[in-house]
Amino acid sequence: MEVERQTMRERQLRARDMLRGDLEGEELERYVEEKVVMTNFEKMLGWARSNSMFPLSFGLACCAIEGIPMSAVTARYDIARFGAEAGRASPRQADMIILSGRVSIKMAPVVRRLYDQMLEPKWAISMGACSSSGGMFSNYAVVQGADKFMPIDIHVPGCPPRPEAVLYGFTKLQRKIQGNPDQGWRARYGAAGTEEWARGGPRSEPSAEAAEAYLAARELIGA
Amino acid sequence: MAEAAGIKASIASASPAGGVGSGGPRTEAQPPPAGPPETATGPAAETTEVMTVNIGPHHPATHGVLRLVVDLEGEVVRDLWPVIGYVHTGIEKSCEDKSYWKVIPFVERMDYVSYFFQMEAFCGAVERLIELEIPPRAKYLRTIFLELNRIHSHLVWLGTTALDLGAISMLWYCFRERERILDLFEMATGQRMHTRYFQVGGVIEDIPLGFEEKLRSFVADMPVRVGQYRALLDRNEVFLSRTKGTGIVSRERLLELGVTGPLLRAAGEPWDLRKAFDYLAYPEMDFKIPVGTVGDNYDRYRVRVAEMVESTRIIEQALDALPEGPFIADDRKYVLPPRSELSTSMESLIHHFKLVTEGYRVGPGELYYAIESPRGELGCFVLADGSAKPARVHFRDPSFVNLQAFRDMSVGSYIADMICSLGMLDPILGGVDR
Amino acid sequence: MPDAPGLELIRGEIESKHPGAVLDTGFEHGCASLSIDPAHVLAVLTWLYDTPGQGYRFLSSLHAADYLPAEPRFAVHYELLNRDRVERIRVKALLVDPGEDTLPEIDSCCELFPTAEFQEREAFDFFGIVFRGHPDLRRILLPDDYVGWPQRRDFPIGGEPVTFTYNEQNYG
Numbered sequence: 001m002e003v004e005r006q007t008m009r010e011r012q013l014r015a016r017d018m019l020r021g022d023l024e025g026e027e028l029e030r031y032v033e034e035k036v037v038m039t040n041f042e043k044m045l046g047w048a049r050s051n052s053m054f055p056l057s058f059g060l061a062c063c064a065i066e067g068i069p070m071s072a073v074t075a076r077y078d079i080a081r082f083g084a085e086a087g088r089a090s091p092r093q094a095d096m097i098i099l100s101g102r103v104s105i106k107m108a109p110v111v112r113r114l115y116d117q118m119l120e121p122k123w124a125i126s127m128g129a130c131s132s133s134g135g136m137f138s139n140y141a142v143v144q145g146a147d148k149f150m151p152i153d154i155h156v157p158g159c160p161p162r163p164e165a166v167l168y169g170f171t172k173l174q175r176k177i178q179g180n181p182d183q184g185w186r187a188r189y190g191a192a193g194t195e196e197w198a199r200g201g202p203r204s205e206p207s208a209e210a211a212e213a214y215l216a217a218r219e220l221i222g223a
Numbered sequence: 224m225a226e227a228a229g230i231k232a233s234i235a236s237a238s239p240a241g242g243v244g245s246g247g248p249r250t251e252a253q254p255p256p257a258g259p260p261e262t263a264t265g266p267a268a269e270t271t272e273v274m275t276v277n278i279g280p281h282h283p284a285t286h287g288v289l290r291l292v293v294d295l296e297g298e299v300v301r302d303l304w305p306v307i308g309y310v311h312t313g314i315e316k317s318c319e320d321k322s323y324w325k326v327i328p329f330v331e332r333m334d335y336v337s338y339f340f341q342m343e344a345f346c347g348a349v350e351r352l353i354e355l356e357i358p359p360r361a362k363y364l365r366t367i368f369l370e371l372n373r374i375h376s377h378l379v380w381l382g383t384t385a386l387d388l389g390a391i392s393m394l395w396y397c398f399r400e401r402e403r404i405l406d407l408f409e410m411a412t413g414q415r416m417h418t419r420y421f422q423v424g425g426v427i428e429d430i431p432l433g434f435e436e437k438l439r440s441f442v443a444d445m446p447v448r449v450g451q452y453r454a455l456l457d458r459n460e461v462f463l464s465r466t467k468g469t470g471i472v473s474r475e476r477l478l479e480l481g482v483t484g485p486l487l488r489a490a491g492e493p494w495d496l497r498k499a500f501d502y503l504a505y506p507e508m509d510f511k512i513p514v515g516t517v518g519d520n521y522d523r524y525r526v527r528v529a530e531m532v533e534s535t536r537i538i539e540q541a542l543d544a545l546p547e548g549p550f551i552a553d554d555r556k557y558v559l560p561p562r563s564e565l566s567t568s569m570e571s572l573i574h575h576f577k578l579v580t581e582g583y584r585v586g587p588g589e590l591y592y593a594i595e596s597p598r599g600e601l602g603c604f605v606l607a608d609g610s611a612k613p614a615r616v617h618f619r620d621p622s623f624v625n626l627q628a629f630r631d632m633s634v635g636s637y638i639a640d641m642i643c644s645l646g647m648l649d650p651i652l653g654g655v656d657r
Numbered sequence: 658m659p660d661a662p663g664l665e666l667i668r669g670e671i672e673s674k675h676p677g678a679v680l681d682t683g684f685e686h687g688c689a690s691l692s693i694d695p696a697h698v699l700a701v702l703t704w705l706y707d708t709p710g711q712g713y714r715f716l717s718s719l720h721a722a723d724y725l726p727a728e729p730r731f732a733v734h735y736e737l738l739n740r741d742r743v744e745r746i747r748v749k750a751l752l753v754d755p756g757e758d759t760l761p762e763i764d765s766c767c768e769l770f771p772t773a774e775f776q777e778r779e780a781f782d783f784f785g786i787v788f789r790g791h792p793d794l795r796r797i798l799l800p801d802d803y804v805g806w807p808q809r810r811d812f813p814i815g816g817e818p819v820t821f822t823y824n825e826q827n828y829g
Contacts, residue, residue, distance in 0.1 A: 058281060060288060061310050061653050062335035065379065066416060075397035089283035104656070106800045107288060107309040110280055136328065140807055140815025141313035141799075160416055308798035313815075314809050315783075336743060351686050480715055481772025499743045502811065591736050602718050604734065614810075619718035619736070627775050633816055656798055 037153075043179065049095075049121065050174035056094035057087035057115070060101025063128035065098045066160040077163035080168060091117040096173075098166075099152075102130035103143045115150045123177065125169055126152040129159045241311045271296050280309045286383060286645065298637050303630045310404030311656040318616040323349060326616060327438040328419045330603075333618060335416070336379050336655030339365075342421040344433040344603035344618070347502065348592040349423045352585055352607055355557060358505075360548045361425030366504040367438070368411075368420060369535075370615065372533040375404045376597040377531045384524075384646035388465055390456060400448055404439050410434055423560040423583075430433030435542060442542075445535045449528060456524075459628030464518040469633040470644035474518065480546075480631070481624045484599025486648065489526045496595035507544065508537050520647040527649075540548030557583045582611035591619075596650055598622050611641065620654040659744060664689045665725040667711070667746075675700045680751065690747035695733075695763045698750045702766055705737060705746070713737035713746060716766075719776040721784045725810040730754040731761055731786060752786065783808035 006014075014031065017023050021032055041112065055068050064070060069089065073079055088094040091114045104110060126146050129135035133157040134144030146152055153176060156169035172182050186192055273296050280288040288309035295304040314333055318326045330345045331338040343365060350357060367399040378397040385393030411430050414417035420426055463542050474490040487494055495512045497505045512531035515522030533625075552558050559578055560571035577583075585607040593602035599621030606615035629648055633641040659667060661756040668679045668691065678697035683690045693701050705713040717736040720744045724730055731752040738745050765788035767773050777788045778797040785806035788794055796803060805812055 057283060061312075062332055064287075065335060066668050070379075070398070075395055076399075076402050091281075100394060102310060103314050104309060106311060107280065110288075110309065111513045114281055134816070136332075137312050137314070137317060138814075138816030138819075139313040140813075141311050141315050141316075142816075162415065165654070308796075308800070311798040313807065316688075316814060318810075319810075320814050354686065478715060479771045481770070494740060499740075586824075589722070590686055590688060591718065591734075591745070600717060602736065604718065604720055604722075606722050607722075613810075614724075615722045617718075617720045617722070621659070623775060623779075624772055627772060 050177040051083045053082075053084040053085055053096045053123075053170075053174075054086050054088045054094045056091055056097045056114070056118070057089060058097055058099070060099065060103065060107065063100035063130070063160045066163055067127050067166045069099045077167060079167060079170065081105060082167070082174070084170065091115075094118060095121065096123045096125065097147050098127050099131040100135060100160075101128040103146050104141050105143060105159035108143050108146075108149055111146070112149050115210060123154075123173055123174060124150060124152045125154045125156060125212045126148070127156045127158075128161055129157055129165055132157065135159060149217075173186070229471050244367050273301055275494060280306075281625075286650055287655075289645075289650060289652055289655075293638070293641070296640065298639075300633045300636060300638055300641050303633050303641070305626055305629060307626070307652065307655050309656065310652050312653075314657050315616055315618070318613060320612065323585060323613060324422065324578075324582060326613060327422065328417065330616065330618065332653065333619065333657050334596070334598070334601075334622065334651045336651050337372050337376045337459055337597050337601075338417050339368050339599050340594060341423065341603075341618070342419070343369060343503075344592060344594050344596075344601050345424050345605070345616070346421045347594065348590050348603045348605045349585060349607075350591050351592055352588050352605060353423075353557060353583075353604075355424055355552055355554060357425045357552055358549045359546045360429075361550050363541050363545045364426050364430065364550060365421060366508070367538050367545075368408075368426075369503070370405065370537045372436075372539070373534045373597045374531050375401055377534075378404070380527060380597075380649045384649070385456065385462075386644055387646045388462060390459065390462060391475050393452065393455060396448070396452065396455075400445070403444075407434065407438055407441065410437065422551065422558070424554065425549070427551070429550045436489045437546075438538065438542060442535045442538050446532055449531055453528060463521065465639070465643050466524060466647070468517075468519050468521075468525075469640040470630045470638060470647060471518050472521045472628055476631060477518075477628060479496045480628045482628045483595070483597065483654075484595070484621055484625070485526045485530065486521055486599070486628065487623055488512065489515035489522035491516055496593060496600055500593070502594060504541060504544075505537075510537050510540075520643050523647040527597075584609060584611050585613070589615075593619070595623055598651065598654070599625055618654075618657060620657060622650040622654040623657075624650070626650055632638060659689050659746060660684075661689075664691070664746075665694060667691070667705075670708075671701055673767055674704060682737075688745065688747060690749055692751055695750040695752050696731075698735075698748070699764050699766060699769070701748060702735065702769055705748070706769060711739070712741065713739045713744075713748055716770040716772050717745070718767075718774045719770075719780065721780040721808075723784060723808065724812045728753065731784060733763055733786060735766070754820055757793055760785045760787045762787045764789050765794075767791055769821075785809070789792075813826045 018031055057068060059068070059070070068079070073085060073087065079085055097115060097118065099111065126132045130137060130142065131146045134142050136159070137146065143149065148168045154169045155164055157158065158165050175182055266394065271396050273294050275293055276293050277290065278293055280289040290306040290309065292304045292306060314329050318329050321329065327342055327345060330341045333341050378401045381393040384396035408418055411434055412420045412428070419580055467556040472493050473488065477487050477490050483494065491514060493512055493514045498512060509535045513526045513533065515526050555571070555574040560574055564571040565575055587607060587609045589604070591602055591604045593600050600619065601621055602619035604615070604617040604619070605613055608614040625648060629644065632644040632648070664682050665685055671679050673696055675697050675793050678693050679691055680694055683692065710767040713815050715738040717732065717738045719735055721731060722733060723824050728783040731754065733750045733752065735748040736745060737748060738748070748764055752763060754763055759824065763786060765773070767790070772824055774792070775797060777791055777792060780786050781788060781794055782796045782798055783806060795801065799807070
């Protein structure tokens, strides 16, 4: 369907005609096609949700200085252009939690409680290496990845990630909410089905022969 | 700056009524010299009840994950326990497992706003243990970056504290300047935060071309900006009434509690480790130490803002006096040889190999080295046992010790004053919890 | 810092007041340290605080260290600072590990230096050193119900090994 360029004046006149009821037949159909978007409800809902997120202003450690609620909200890496500047203090009013910083064992139940207090639909972005996987701190005090106790939608790597990286992760989340999550390289190379799962996913039980061979190998080296 | 709140009242510090899982008898908090007037009089006063309220660890006003258990009588704070440990990362224990140069990125992440200071404390301690002299250019470069980090830390403090007090526009202005500083860091080191720029022996890389001009233009702009911040806040009636006369702790009490840094200087004690101990290039720099008189929140604000201006002067002088020469020491036992030598000299290759795989060994000994970070005395204790990994690294973090003064600042005042004092205390929980 | 002869003078004076308190002195890398017997820690600290010639009235840092396998195993370090003369001195109280279930004990210096309150709690939290007379000795940085003293040298560092998918899927 071709839409020809119209000057502002022409558009005003057409709108006036439509309102008066003067457009008929083919002209009316063309007008409707140009102006009205047909979509289904889920898509519209996804579009609305993704463009007006209320992040929970929740900063744990260093990543907080680089992400929400600090650098990403300020003027240079503005998250307001994505509609997400209304950081809420209360989890009941927020729909996205950005875990920015290392989650210690004392803090993990608190974060889980905050996440539980949020109302559906809710999303979680794990910002930085420490909340995605424990980061450089593989020790007794840091939970090795917030995945251990809550579902995370997007992981943003970096230590700390640049604010642009956080915003890129945020736009990925927006696409995920709108219903077409990024496939990344798997779509380009047709490698669907090679997703990696932590323990508990499909194919995580070893086969009997493989387990036997592994144990025999361990015996051999005397481990 | 010398007005006190005029109305004197004696507020008895009450003992906690039904504490929430907290401890037994504690040392008495000293009541502030002037507090809010007694509002409850008459029959209503007999039925006041002390309510224990939990603030945090997730709260819009706490700077990091600090949990406060507060005994409130109406709006007046009667007692206060800070509960910390929510971002405890076990950094000190992790450091025992890593070779010395791998410890540097770990300790940077303690007080995550003033990362260069932690690097300097650790590198300085190890350099004194192995008695390695760093070249003068490295001293000046380290001083420049430390002072830039001090300005950065104070900008973050000013933005977030003004945000807590309601002056939200300060946040945007302070972070605009902060972005310029982070651009400078990125230009010199490749990373905005946690740059691992200081190494034992000097700095890891020289500053690039164009850095000096950019830094000079920043330094020329900074006093103008600080003047603009002061124009916004200094005569703002709400800001003044919230900060003047609140959170006063006497100088002697602060010294007893081990508080250092701008908090102590605001109370009238001119103690600054940059002037007291000679380290890096500070002996050759000409700068003043801002000192307050009353020790209330307004003084703390003025002291830190004045420190920002002094830091720009130090950077200017250091840039003018920056000597030419090597930026890292020559001792190949501890410092990596330059990469250009690796293809020609066998010795360099061997040194490089030993340093990267095992790391350098630091002979048995122990040392405590303290510097002046934006929050106070940051000390690093290194216990070396002769192997390539430290046996104990402990940081005396200023926020951890300064937090003990928070109780004295808030008991007997309103809860809003407590929030103001918390902002002016400037705790960074990464340093508190390590 | 007091120089080496000054340190010996300090040792001599403390010995005359409290015999058997000072076990050793050390002067290395420009830092002076006194190793003392833990039973006399308050006496030594008070002497250093009160004596007009000394006046070490600021406790910069109180921390503990584990010297395993050397004996005595634990040491509590007191970093003292004299602000008028700008001098530091370190006092080390050496504690022996009493055995399996008992914890080493030492007197608390909270009365003398109120700054030690949080720092002694931290030493208790990480090493299990009990400070007698501390107003509120409980864990500060770790959860209240944590078992173990993490910064002792024989406590494992924890964490988990990095898992590789192939091994997980095929070998369990």
